[in-house]
Amino acid sequence: MQIGMAVRPKLELAGNYWDEMGNGTEPRVHTVMFQNALDEVGATDDFIRENLSVDAMVCGNLSAMLALRKPLIFRAVGSFAVTEFLFPRRCAQLLEAWRRNALSVEGIEYHREHIGIDARHASGFFKNVIIPLVEERPEVAPEISWGALARLNSSQRYLESTLQTLTYGSAR
Numbered sequence: 001m002q003i004g005m006a007v008r009p010k011l012e013l014a015g016n017y018w019d020e021m022g023n024g025t026e027p028r029v030h031t032v033m034f035q036n037a038l039d040e041v042g043a044t045d046d047f048i049r050e051n052l053s054v055d056a057m058v059c060g061n062l063s064a065m066l067a068l069r070k071p072l073i074f075r076a077v078g079s080f081a082v083t084e085f086l087f088p089r090r091c092a093q094l095l096e097a098w099r100r101n102a103l104s105v106e107g108i109e110y111h112r113e114h115i116g117i118d119a120r121h122a123s124g125f126f127k128n129v130i131i132p133l134v135e136e137r138p139e140v141a142p143e144i145s146w147g148a149l150a151r152l153n154s155s156q157r158y159l160e161s162t163l164q165t166l167t168y169g170s171a172r
């Protein structure tokens, strides 16, 4: 998303990306930290392959499609801003369940950290990416809204089908 952006949004996205990279510290890279959480609950690659739902794939594919196609860049901005915005509350709930089940402190580090970091990422997206973009080119606002709504919808469908699966053993 950084490619071709004005300087202020570009810097915000670069800072966000650097956080993802653990600010240069290997054990703090978010994929490494997330893998620790997966390992702690025994979510192996096979388990994920067997249990990956259609709604989960829709969420991932939507993010990838918006980020990889230049003409959809403003939709990507809306979608990723909402992703950052929604995540902290989900992490706080997960943290509670993690403690209730007496799982390890190291395993929850990814989610614990994202309660704060993604709240900052969300406000950074709104202040330094969305506002400057819309001020400069008001015509991109509907594109950004489209992305935000697409993420809200796909996320809602994913969470509802997951709840259904956990409650009744299978999705709809």
Ligand SMILES: [Fe+2]
Binding pocket: 019, 020, 030, 114
């Ligand atoms: Fe992250």
Ligand SMILES: [Fe+2]
Binding pocket: 016, 084, 117, 118, 121
């Ligand atoms: Fe983030």
